[in-house]
Amino acid sequence: MTVRTPIRTRFAPSPTGYLHVGGARTALFSWAYARHFGGQFILRIEDTDLERSTPEAVQAIIDGMNWLGLQHDEGPFYQMQRMDRYREVIAQMLADGSAYHCYCTPEEVEAMRERQRAIGEKPRYDGTWRPEEGKTLPAIPEGRKPVVRFRNPVDGEVTWDDVVKGTITIANREMDDLIIARSDGTPTYNFCVAIDDWDMKITHVIRGDDHVNNTPRQINILRALGAELPQYGHLPMIHGTDGQKLSKRHGAVSVMDYPAQGYLPEAMLNYLARLGWSHGDDEIFSIEQFVQWFDLDHLTKSPAQFNFEKFDWLNNHYIKQADNGRLADLARPLMTEHGAQFDGAPELQAVIALMKDRFNTVNELAVAAMLFYRQPAPDAALLAQHVTDAVKPALAQFATQLQSIEWNKDAVSAALKETLAAHKLKMPQLAMPLRLLITGQLQTPSIDAVIALFDRNVVQARMQKYL
Template sequence: MSIVTRFAPSPTGYLHVGGARTALYSWLYAKANGGQFVLRIEDTDIERSTDEAKQAILEGMEWLGLHHDVGPIYQTDRFTRYKELIQQLLDEGKAYKCFMSVAELDAIREAQEKAGEKPRYPGTWRDRTDHPADAPYVIRFKNPLDGDVVITDHVRGEIRISNTELDDLIIQRTDGTPTYNFCVVVDDWDMGITHVVRGEDHINNTPRQINILEALGAPIPEYAHVSMILGDDGKKLSKRHGAVSVMQYRDEGYLPQAVLNYLVRLGWSHGDQEVFTVDEMVAHFSLDNISKSASAFNTEKLIWLNQHYMKSLPAEEVADALAWHFTQADVNTNNGPALTDIVAIQADRVKTLKEMADISMYFYQEYDDFDEKAAKKHLRPVARPALELVKTNLLALNEWTAENIQTAINQTAETLEVGMGKVGMPLRVAATGSGNSPALDVTLVLLDQTQVGQRIDKALEFIANRENS
């Protein structure tokens, strides 16, 4: 059997963390078994679906690298197909028109709740033929009245639900549009979906969908219902826990490799291994190894993985992602060091790419002011001799190399008979605008020699103004 999985989000918002994990598991299972991965946009809720949300889903999937083999398929393009099958069920006596008003149904449900019963449609119009002319109606599926629906779930094992627990589901609204549960069934059938991976909140839908599939004579896919993701406080993950949109993690400076690695471990494991390349995920992934326990989101673990990938991925890959953050800040990196060089000296000093970009701006643009604390401590009158001499020594270099730069700094300290810090710290503040940077030799070599001289002059002017104030 050829494996076909699908990710089927509703375009009513961004691609959230839970949806991204579901997409990843579906994608991995298809790839692990040489199958196909379908992207389906379930946009039948026309009032809540937006083009912006559709684009956000596509952008999130692209950023994560979860490329679909089929799609994107939009349910709104398939209304004719749904209507054909609804009519078929009507003709076969497997569905019926229900003329009960909303007010009538609400009154019945209220009475059921008062009696301590489960609110459900009582089947009033199931076998009636006295249909009123020109009255609004919905179409309901005739759910079997006896027997059980048995789901063999890859995560939860056997789930058995009695048909007496299920009422007759609405499959077409009064306005003629098909409902979610019916569209899903038809799509899974038409698209040959063999395995459905989705959140545990869909468990209640599954027996209803299986019954409709059987009524249509369609094959039943296998199911894997994954548990929810909790925040670190044990409550359902939401905006109060920070980023829940996948693209927000990009905006905050995380690499997609880190996010994927983190998501795959939120409920799945392979021994004690923590770090996985995508190829390793594909090689080891199995639906049967997904835990049915809820997973707690841990931002510190994600940060650790992000730092790992910033340091271990090829610098070119990290630089490509870093470039986006400079673009967002409207900083042109063409006139300055290669971004791969920035990655090489900054990757082990930061938690995120955004932080890397923020502390590297001085390589591509002039800073406006010195960091107040650093300038107060290191740009004092006592630092003037060191800055003047190190400027002379640096500008005298015929070859602007890290080794020669370090030699010039050492010679300055030796000549003035002062410690390295008395030269290095004022020079660092002059060259970068702050008191923090990588080693001076690897930092200055990425700046232009003339530019370093001009920045030292700026520091000397600051010292002069400080003396005269």
């Protein structure tokens, strides 16, 4: 199939819930393909399911796209705002015979399906109201409003070269005459999607493989209208490590759960890019590199597996690379919730710089950084164990030295070594009680770096309280 230009892709979620991880990957691949070729990426909100679509879900989708930085070039377009266009096309199809009115009730259609199941046939609409040459149609029931059905071809096949799955062929006899407008006049999903893709000149439809069965129906509608067909690509599902479809039991599924849990968007983009696509052995790459490399030839046919341990490792990498001021801005609200006292405390950016290499999420980093922003409350049993009579003289000497040294890590380190040598102690014998007295806990980064971040007077006051 010849590739149409300019490239125009779309992301078309239904606003019946949050933006999930699979949808975010679809959006990323569609966006990257358009960016790779200098084309356009369109955002379309498929909101014809009035019972389930909500403004909150629309906002959640847009928030997720914005967090990931997947900016659209056109839209968002809303299907409910295009009703006049859909009705215009339906009227055209009724006039040219590619669609017709059907007066069967849902109960009557279900009854015909039951009869077909009973004799081992595939359940389907049997064409009662389909106009055929020489066929006499039933009398129109009084007061009954019809649906509109698409006149699907009865012979031949629908074949397309799927950019992920390869050639797919489905016989027309496997499909019945799809309802394209309900009895109240509202158009149905597959019809709206086909018309939108046509009107918006979409060249590539990249979506999940749960849409494979919709594709031949949409192709037949587009062909009936004389429209040019896009290329289709259906991405396999994303599974958890247990091989089952990713769901809430595996952890966060909504994209916006991830920033709330302390993940960075660049980590999510990098990780999603590797779910079903590869560039050699490259694991870590920027979004700019991804756009430069991305094509449809290296999409995999098998389901991808979301491994949270690997995602944590990747997020840790991006935390290490991230600007300390940015991380501080992300951590500060959570620390405030935990009662952090920032007045008179070390500069948060400096604390972030000292600690960020150790943690997989910003939330973990924020919780750990609290040791600098709360009053220490060392456990009495730990104090008795570590602040012994044998070590108190060394602590007292070190406290005296802190009064006159330059206030930086190197000077603190030198004072520590001098005290250790004078009292013939090993580092843990002095570092552990210092940690307890100054921070209230035994686990911290290097004690000289920790001490240097605190104000000199704060350190001395906390030591003297127990000496």
